[in-house]
Amino acid sequence: MILEEIKKLAASVYPEVIGNRRYLHAHPELSFEEYGTCAFVKKALDALGIEWKPVADTGVLAILKGGLASDKVIGLRADMDALPITEANELEYVSLNNGVMHACGHDAHTASLLGTAAILHSLKHLFGGTVKLLFQPGEEKVPGGAPKMIRDGVLKDPAPSAVIGQHVMPSLPCGKIGIRRGKFMASMDQITLRITGRGGHGAMPHLNVDPVTIASQVIVALQQVVSRMANPSVPSVLSFGRFIADGSVNVIPDAVYIEGTFRTMDEAWRNEAHARIRRITESVAEGMGATCELEITRGYPCLVNDEALAASITGFMETYVGRENVVDLDIWMASEDFAYYGEQVSSCFYLLGVGNASKGITASLHTPVFNIDEDALRISTGLMAYIAVKSLGN
Numbered sequence: 001m002i003l004e005e006i007k008k009l010a011a012s013v014y015p016e017v018i019g020n021r022r023y024l025h026a027h028p029e030l031s032f033e034e035y036g037t038c039a040f041v042k043k044a045l046d047a048l049g050i051e052w053k054p055v056a057d058t059g060v061l062a063i064l065k066g067g068l069a070s071d072k073v074i075g076l077r078a079d080m081d082a083l084p085i086t087e088a089n090e091l092e093y094v095s096l097n098n099g100v101m102h103a104c105g106h107d108a109h110t111a112s113l114l115g116t117a118a119i120l121h122s123l124k125h126l127f128g129g130t131v132k133l134l135f136q137p138g139e140e141k142v143p144g145g146a147p148k149m150i151r152d153g154v155l156k157d158p159a160p161s162a163v164i165g166q167h168v169m170p171s172l173p174c175g176k177i178g179i180r181r182g183k184f185m186a187s188m189d190q191i192t193l194r195i196t197g198r199g200g201h202g203a204m205p206h207l208n209v210d211p212v213t214i215a216s217q218v219i220v221a222l223q224q225v226v227s228r229m230a231n232p233s234v235p236s237v238l239s240f241g242r243f244i245a246d247g248s249v250n251v252i253p254d255a256v257y258i259e260g261t262f263r264t265m266d267e268a269w270r271n272e273a274h275a276r277i278r279r280i281t282e283s284v285a286e287g288m289g290a291t292c293e294l295e296i297t298r299g300y301p302c303l304v305n306d307e308a309l310a311a312s313i314t315g316f317m318e319t320y321v322g323r324e325n326v327v328d329l330d331i332w333m334a335s336e337d338f339a340y341y342g343e344q345v346s347s348c349f350y351l352l353g354v355g356n357a358s359k360g361i362t363a364s365l366h367t368p369v370f371n372i373d374e375d376a377l378r379i380s381t382g383l384m385a386y387i388a389v390k391s392l393g394n
Helices: 002-026 035-048 106-122 145-151 211-229 267-287 307-321 374-391
Strands: 051-055 059-065 068-079 128-136 162-173 177-179 182-185 189-196 236-244 255-264 291-298 303-305 326-328 346-355
Touching: 002 035, 002 106, 002 374, 035 051, 035 059, 035 106, 035 128, 059 106, 059 145, 068 106, 068 374, 106 128, 106 162, 106 346, 106 374, 128 145, 162 177, 162 374, 177 307, 189 211, 189 267, 211 236, 211 255, 211 267, 236 267, 255 267, 267 291, 303 307, 303 346, 307 326, 307 346, 307 374, 346 374
Parallel strands: 068 128, 068 162, 162 346, 177 326
Antiparallel strands: 051 059, 059 128, 177 346, 182 303, 189 255, 189 291, 236 255
16 A cells, blocks of 8 residues: 555655756755755755754754654665766756756755655655654765764664665666665775976986876886785775876976875775885885875775665565666775765665666766756655655554
């Protein structure tokens, strides 16, 4: 009975969910600056009659209690921040904030959780237990919004037995849901490096200490960390995406600035890799006459889905969308601060398929032309509501 009721309500709230998603898409805000988004969420919760309180500065914690007797508690999380990307889509709801874009689908996550809240509120007379709705800021920026939410007590009074979250995925077709038990997403660390030599005329390299060639040697040498030092059975990625040598055609600069990221699925190897990165960087730079300043900023931990919880949720998904539409995922080397919730309580993070090649919706996350097939929001709201109700034991 409750399954059909949830599906009917999901269809009913769908137009509002689309409207909310498009509004949020047009008004994106960067990490920890989600003031308008936060206000929008509060207003929507007020309209539903759901109590809330501010947390983590620009976050919101809402609490929805079922009408039947139960002391069980579960948390549902959506992130709200956008990225510093200039949108290149031609949409009627294109970003109005120049240089800021919802290129990772957090607009959809927020709108979807508001839709789930509306469904659960309408059905509260049919289930027991408490649902905590976590509208979280700052997922895209280390140290992340999740630690701030946790410090502000979102996992206390009452304490949820589990926290569940979802993420849109354009490589997964609309209508499909992806889930993985156990280790799912990688840890993430930020690397910043400054190689300082002695600049000068490009025609007289013997009088200089060229930081460009030295920095290049450092980057090549560091590839050994993954290709020769890491156990092949432990997934690892070391990538550099920023290399600034502000010289000219015939001018060797004094210094080179580099930024990169290291990711892995093993905490012990993570610590060892940090030490190896430092030794290699310092020894190569020193051996070639330069100095280096290396900073490794420890980011999010490895995201691990609780085995038993993920198994249960997989069953709920198969009931809601059909077994043929539930995909067993491989590991994903992206990172998520949702992992911090999993260090405190059981947690499960799954993927919502939003791609549709026939509609030309294939762009990757974090790109200027990223978009979603909004038909996925017909599924997402009801699915999360069903997972919540069933996880509470109803």
